[in-house]
Amino acid sequence: MAQRIVIDPVTRIEGHAKISIFIDDAGNVSDAEFHVVEFRGFEKFCEGRPFSEMPGITPRICGICPVSHLLTAAKAGDAIMAVNIPPAADKLRRLMNLGQMIQSHALSFFHLSAPDFLLGWDTPQAKRNVFGLIASNADLARAGIRLRQFGQEVIQILGGQKIHPAWAVPGGVRSALTEEGRDRIRAWLPEAYATTKIAFDLFKKVLETHKKEVEIFGNFPSLFMGLVDADGGWEHHGGKLRFTDSSGSIIADQLDPQKYYEYIGESVQASSYLKSPYYSPLGFPDGMYRVGPLARLNVAEQMGTPKADAELKKFKKLTRGRNAVTSSFHYHYARLIEILTSIERVEAYLDDPDMLSEDLRADAGINSLRGVGVSEAPRGTLFHDYTVDRDGLLKKVNLIVATGQNNLAMNQTVAQIARHYVRGDKIPEPMLNRVEHGIRCYDPCLSCSTHAVGQMPLHVQLIGPGGTVLHEVARG
Amino acid sequence: MGACRLCLVEVAGIPKLLPACTTKVREGMEVQTNSERLRKYRRMTLELLFAERNHVCAVCVANGHCELQTLAYSQGMDHVRYDYRFPKWEVDDTHPLFGMDHNRCILCSRCVRVCWHIEGAGTKNVSGRGAKARIISDLNQPWGTSDTCTKCGKCVMSCPTGALFNKGSTVGEMERDRGKLEFIVTAREKKQWIAE
Numbered sequence A: 001m002a003q004r005i006v007i008d009p010v011t012r013i014e015g016h017a018k019i020s021i022f023i024d025d026a027g028n029v030s031d032a033e034f035h036v037v038e039f040r041g042f043e044k045f046c047e048g049r050p051f052s053e054m055p056g057i058t059p060r061i062c063g064i065c066p067v068s069h070l071l072t073a074a075k076a077g078d079a080i081m082a083v084n085i086p087p088a089a090d091k092l093r094r095l096m097n098l099g100q101m102i103q104s105h106a107l108s109f110f111h112l113s114a115p116d117f118l119l120g121w122d123t124p125q126a127k128r129n130v131f132g133l134i135a136s137n138a139d140l141a142r143a144g145i146r147l148r149q150f151g152q153e154v155i156q157i158l159g160g161q162k163i164h165p166a167w168a169v170p171g172g173v174r175s176a177l178t179e180e181g182r183d184r185i186r187a188w189l190p191e192a193y194a195t196t197k198i199a200f201d202l203f204k205k206v207l208e209t210h211k212k213e214v215e216i217f218g219n220f221p222s223l224f225m226g227l228v229d230a231d232g233g234w235e236h237h238g239g240k241l242r243f244t245d246s247s248g249s250i251i252a253d254q255l256d257p258q259k260y261y262e263y264i265g266e267s268v269q270a271s272s273y274l275k276s277p278y279y280s281p282l283g284f285p286d287g288m289y290r291v292g293p294l295a296r297l298n299v300a301e302q303m304g305t306p307k308a309d310a311e312l313k314k315f316k317k318l319t320r321g322r323n324a325v326t327s328s329f330h331y332h333y334a335r336l337i338e339i340l341t342s343i344e345r346v347e348a349y350l351d352d353p354d355m356l357s358e359d360l361r362a363d364a365g366i367n368s369l370r371g372v373g374v375s376e377a378p379r380g381t382l383f384h385d386y387t388v389d390r391d392g393l394l395k396k397v398n399l400i401v402a403t404g405q406n407n408l409a410m411n412q413t414v415a416q417i418a419r420h421y422v423r424g425d426k427i428p429e430p431m432l433n434r435v436e437h438g439i440r441c442y443d444p445c446l447s448c449s450t451h452a453v454g455q456m457p458l459h460v461q462l463i464g465p466g467g468t469v470l471h472e473v474a475r476g
Numbered sequence B: 001m002g003a004c005r006l007c008l009v010e011v012a013g014i015p016k017l018l019p020a021c022t023t024k025v026r027e028g029m030e031v032q033t034n035s036e037r038l039r040k041y042r043r044m045t046l047e048l049l050f051a052e053r054n055h056v057c058a059v060c061v062a063n064g065h066c067e068l069q070t071l072a073y074s075q076g077m078d079h080v081r082y083d084y085r086f087p088k089w090e091v092d093d094t095h096p097l098f099g100m101d102h103n104r105c106i107l108c109s110r111c112v113r114v115c116w117h118i119e120g121a122g123t124k125n126v127s128g129r130g131a132k133a134r135i136i137s138d139l140n141q142p143w144g145t146s147d148t149c150t151k152c153g154k155c156v157m158s159c160p161t162g163a164l165f166n167k168g169s170t171v172g173e174m175e176r177d178r179g180k181l182e183f184i185v186t187a188r189e190k191k192q193w194i195a196e
């Protein structure tokens, strides 16, 4: 029997979105807005709950990155208890976060983006997806699926089979790695490295054939933000925050993530339900910054693992001098380097005796009425900020997610792409596919990044000077 | 108690259903504990229990170890046909060791009984009627301010749901050890603690 699998390109972005492209009097694209209109109201919903439940509740925000919310919620809980968690617990949480990086980046690269690279922009939607990829390059698709599976297995071995493991808790984690689990992870390593190598080789070819995309898919100056360790190296769960600009200069360094509100402002725009955070000393919108793989690699001086460091050197040579890599197309490249360092770090942890430790959880009452947890999620820096009463019941919750922080950059990316394709008052078909990919560079997970009620399918509107809609294309 | 109606049974010769917990056993009695009719009523009762307060199993401290949840599974309850009432109940987290979430309480009164009859502290009580009924501590005050609570934790051990929990618990972490309660009761009844 014939089977019909309908995959709309839009469904490959988690959630729904609407894009407005603004045309000025001269008929040129002046601006674009990527509105996010899906809401799950988590911040309000959590009020009144004990803070200790947050690692169980917040992973429900997003089916795509539950682990990031889990770990960040646990971290915010540590801050409320004002404890230093046992070293083994910190390493185990890191191990899980690395598993999350691997699985999420593999999904983004192989399942979501590779069809565009390999099958070409103008392949019809119905074929430009992971099934099309399987049909044209089954080995690659399979390797990608298995790399993702490796990351997921690391998570499952630690957190159990459940999709939303409340494994990390305020004060530590609930269980360590077992010897059996450790051996299972080890068995995956050769294949994981091999697949990563395939991905690098592939992407280097893509770079040769996609010079135009590198130029127009979100290539503009901005700040970059990410966690770094004490030596300015790549960090994903711990460390301090660093801001750099497009010339590669450090604007601010070793900022205490607990005090993010002293240097990050949040502007609420009427046109979008997302909060747009900005680096407050520069004001809005000049303080716009990007987060995620590209930003982390721009702020980091080294990766801290040999194979990934060799790749980072090549990455940094994409630009002249010390300049930052400013094209969002290179989010893909950065993701591969992060996959590589994650595999190397997983490998290093396997020989660490702490992984089997029994000292996993610090215990304490409420010692601080506000606690902030910060961690690098695959898509970018994630903040959980909880205010509690003396009994530990939540009075206020503020979440800052990657997609919110990248929102302005996504707008600029859409505008830049549109500028190359929109002529007159029509939305040309080739532009749609490219805009879609431009957004996908950021790998946004939209359901977790919005703050008001509403739902709309994705559609692109071309809006003329007087606010009239010139052309409209709906998908989904 | 006979209040929850979950233990309804069919007794031959009696047309109406009887709660097992308040029905005395007689010689020659013919009891049916599992029929289609009983399953139907049990499911309905369970659905009403779920609709009455706010049960979000996925994020509940008792998830996976909850008697209410286990019963619902065993009776094949896959959805609730009644409108949820979504009442606004609070969490009492004032006690140094334990917490109480009224959202998950089914008013079985086990905590009250264990507190009065096994521990003998008399802290827990039921106040209010109908939809307003709720478990209170002492004279309806925050649990943490109670003078009578001995912090023995027996109520927490007895609670079938996620309503009573050890403070700081996260999802699925509340596994109760009812065996401890049985041990105490048996030891007391059989006078195991009294030297010969």
Ligand code: SF4
Pocket (backbone or CB within 6 Å): B054, B055, B056, B057, B058, B060, B061, B062, B063, B064, B066, B067, B068, B069, B104, B160, B161, B162, B163
């Ligand atoms: S008390 Fe039981 S039924 Fe209620 S939410 Fe918790 S697990 Fe579910």
Ligand code: SF4
Pocket (backbone or CB within 6 Å): B104, B105, B106, B107, B108, B109, B110, B111, B112, B135, B155, B158, B159, B160, B161, B163, B164
């Ligand atoms: S034992 Fe638990 S469910 Fe039963 S009345 Fe007490 S708090 Fe409510």
Ligand code: FES
Pocket (backbone or CB within 6 Å): B001, B002, B003, B004, B005, B006, B007, B008, B019, B020, B021, B022
């Ligand atoms: S009515 Fe018998 S146990 Fe509830």
